[in-house]
Amino acid sequence: MNPLRILQYPPSSSDFSVDSWLHELEKRGMTMSRMNLSIYQENVFKRYKSKSQIARNLSEDWCSNEMYCPSCLNDNLERCSNNNKVIDFICAKCTHEYQLKCSATKFRRKINDGEYYTMNHFVTSDSAPNFLLMHYSKDDWSIKNMFLIPRYFISTSIIEKRNPLSANARRAGWTGCNILLSRIPHNGRITIIKNEKIVDKSKVHKIWERMNFLNNRRPNLRGWTSDVLKCVEDLDKDEFTLQEVYHCKEYLMELHPNNLHIEAKIRQQLQFLRDNNIVQFLSKGKYKLLK
Numbered sequence: 074m075n076p077l078r079i080l081q082y083p084p085s086s087s088d089f090s091v092d093s094w095l096h097e098l099e100k101r102g103m104t105m106s107r108m109n110l111s112i113y114q115e116n117v118f119k120r121y122k123s124k125s126q127i128a129r130n131l132s133e134d135w136c137s138n139e140m141y142c143p144s145c146l147n148d149n150l151e152r153c154s155n156n157n158k159v160i161d162f163i164c165a166k167c168t169h170e171y172q173l174k175c176s177a178t179k180f181r182r183k184i185n186d187g188e189y190y191t192m193n194h195f196v197t198s199d200s201a202p203n204f205l206l207m208h209y210s211k212d213d214w215s216i217k218n219m220f221l222i223p224r225y226f227i228s229t230s231i232i233e234k235r236n237p238l239s240a241n242a243r244r245a246g247w248t249g250c251n252i253l254l255s256r257i258p259h260n261g262r263i264t265i266i267k268n269e270k271i272v273d274k275s276k277v278h279k280i281w282e283r284m285n286f287l288n289n290r291r292p293n294l295r296g297w298t299s300d301v302l303k304c305v306e307d308l309d310k311d312e313f314t315l316q317e318v319y320h321c322k323e324y325l326m327e328l329h330p331n332n333l334h335i336e337a338k339i340r341q342q343l344q345f346l347r348d349n350n351i352v353q354f355l356s357k358g359k360y361k362l363l364k
């Protein structure tokens with residue numbers, strides 16, 4: 074059956090249902106993502122007074138009901154206990170873990186996260202979760218944008234230590250952290266919902282798979298790969314030279330102050346990106362960024 078015929082299926086069947094139609098599409102390798110973008114629940118507003126508790130409960134309930142696992146496309150994410158400070162959801166099928174952050178304003182350059190030393194430990198011990206970032210509106214309580222940062226893009230380069238809380242604060246000395254979104258390459262921010270439009274989950278999964286090779290690298294090495302890829306992307310050119318990437322040396326030294334061989338590290342990362350079909354080697358010192 075050609076795709077146009079499938080889209081008309083079944084034109085006049087009396088037992089037509091959206092589910093049967095979608096099932097037919099899926100059988101033929103086509104997917105259509107369905108999600109209810111409303112997070113509103115009257116009972117949550119009745120039960121909680123604090124605005125942050127309301128937002129937290131609405132966004133978590135939405136994820137439980139509507140979100141899928143981008144790694145294996147399992148339709149259910151299971152909620153973790155409230156005691157777990159870093160992980161909110163887990164996929165029972167592939168065991169990938171997720172932390173959900175929600176905001177009534179668009180995510181920009183950085184987001185506040187939890188305790189710095191805890192997060193740093195999770196990153197360096199290869200236990201960081203994937204991050205789901207949800208932007209909703211308080212006007213109609215619906216999701217406007219949502220994207221995913223795969224765990225293999227969470228490196229120490231993007232974790233910023235904040236100043237400890239002052240001696241007068243209730244939690245004096247507590248040190249939080251920021252996640253620097255501005256340092257994450259394009260492929261490390263996978264769009265799930267953009268301007269209220271749902272991206273097909275097969276497309277989300279394809280981007281996940283394209284960069285999944287990073288998951289097999291040690292955390293400090295995958296940080297290097299991600300940082301060099303970000304430098305290449307920032308050149309904003311399809312074709313680029315090794316010399317142009319060398320111009321990012323100061324930025325990379327800032328992120329990796331203990332490494333004295335930055336140029337060798339850049340060459341090594343470009344080779345690794347080439348081996349995984351992210352960049353193409355054209356001729357001596359010349360590369361192309363593959364889309």
Ligand SMILES: [Zn+2]
Nearest residue numbers: 142145164167
């Ligand atoms: Zn999964």
